[in-house]
Amino acid sequence: MIFYLERKSRLNKYQFLHIAECELLPLEDGRIELENHESLSEVLSILPNNIKICSYCFKNKSNQLATKEANEKRNF
Numbered sequence: 001m002i003f004y005l006e007r008k009s010r011l012n013k014y015q016f017l018h019i020a021e022c023e024l025l026p027l028e029d030g031r032i033e034l035e036n037h038e039s040l041s042e043v044l045s046i047l048p049n050n051i052k053i054c055s056y057c058f059k060n061k062s063n064q065l066a067t068k069e070a071n072e073k074r075n076f
Contacts, residue, residue, distance in 0.1 A: 001019060001020075001037060001038070002020045002034070003019060003020075003033075003037060003040075003043050004017070004019070004026075004031040004033055005018075005031065005032045005051065006026055006030060006032075007026070009050070014050055014052045015050060015052070016053070016054045017044075017051050017054060018031070018057050019054075023056065024054060024056050040053070040058075
């Protein structure tokens with residue numbers, strides 16, 4: 001799965017992590033492509049704690065649960 005990180009922090013606090021299919025994915029100059037990773041937890045393990053997961057990317061129920069759990073682990 002390919003993930004993208006927004007280049008610019010929102011409110012100077014959080015950057016958002018997106019998947020390639022997200023409709024809210026910034027344009028190419030506003031995002032950083034991360035290497036191909038097997039899972040969301042794998043990506044989060046290498047990123048700093050100011051990264052928040054885009055809930056729009058993970059709108060189906062199983063992905064919502066994964067997003068909620070991941071954000072809770074990161075104290076959001």
